[in-house]
Amino acid sequence: MLFFGDFPKRKELNTYFSFRTYRKEVQMELTKIKxxxxxxxxxxxxxxxxxxLDCFTKNGIYxxxxxxxxxxxxxxxxxSLKK
Numbered sequence: 001m002l003f004f005g006d007f008p009k010r011k012e013l014n015t016y017f018s019f020r021t022y023r024k025e026v027q028m029e030l031t032k033i034k035x036x037x038x039x040x041x042x043x044x045x046x047x048x049x050x051x052x053l054d055c056f057t058k059n060g061i062y063x064x065x066x067x068x069x070x071x072x073x074x075x076x077x078x079x080s081l082k083k
Contacts, residue, residue, distance in 0.1 A: 049081050 036055050043051035053074050056062065062077040063070040071080045 049078055052081060053078060 040052060040055040042048075043055065056074065056077060059073055060077065061070045061072050062080065064080075071077045
């Protein structure tokens with residue numbers, strides 16, 4: 001970390017370090033999202049319905065397009081995918 005000019009005040013340092021922590025947390029979340037999307041993509045290509053459902057929470061929502069109705073919960077999502 002380089003500083004040019006006056007050394008930052010304590011409050012500015014706290015903001016800097018809290019931003020670094022926040023950035024790491026966001027990066028971790030992005031990594032999780034990418035992992036789930038990769039898993040979902042592979043499951044979709046292999047038509048593995050159970051693996052697709054594993055990408056959703058128990059009360060997750062699946063919607064094929066904005067013009068179709070959403071399916072809520074694993075049971076209804078599974079039924080819609082078997083069509």
